[in-house]
Amino acid sequence: DQQVKQNSPSLSVQEGRISILNCDYTNSMFDYFLWYKKYPAEGPTFLISISSIKDKNEDGRFTVFLNKSAKHLSLHIVPSQPGDSAVYFCAASAMTSGTYKYIFGTGTRLKVLA
């Protein structure tokens, strides 16, 4: 059972435009969410996080939106740059018995075209 889903395996966007990456989850107990980007042969790089007490968090060109009722979050990158081309993962966690673990989606490959 895939609790965190990234239904778009790939996305192509023109340089300078907005990239929107989507993530859906099924577990209503998830209350912390992270976004990562990953280049080949490197570990995932942390981008931005959001807790369930917020519906938006912004850091430079990256903004994450959380819609708890829809169990949906999205990452907006504005403006998109060729260097943003990578695989993007969302991850979600819930606190259970004093501990937590992150469940990752399968990733979306973003290609920013120059």
Next chain:
Amino acid sequence: ETGVTQSPTHLIKTRGQQVTLRCSSQSGHNTVSWYQQALGQGPQFIFQYYREEENGRGNFPPRFSGLQFPNYSSELNVNALELDDSALYLCAGGGRGEQYFGPGTRLTVT
């Protein structure tokens, strides 16, 4: 630069063998998590250590075990290797709001 390093970078082992992977955090993160990433998949949580104690485990068999040391470095041990254990193994340090990953160890089991 995440301050998390892993060794070795690549490793080839034979089915049935045992392997130890290492992780160190230059930032002194007191929580370390280990993940397995198969090709085309997202990272899968193996377990987490906090102050040298296992503090949460994913759906991995007991032949996956770990250690965390007082200097916050960590080891992942896998016994009786199977072909399906071939994957990228990642460790991450940090708290709940931010987890910083190392570059990973690519394990190939033949």
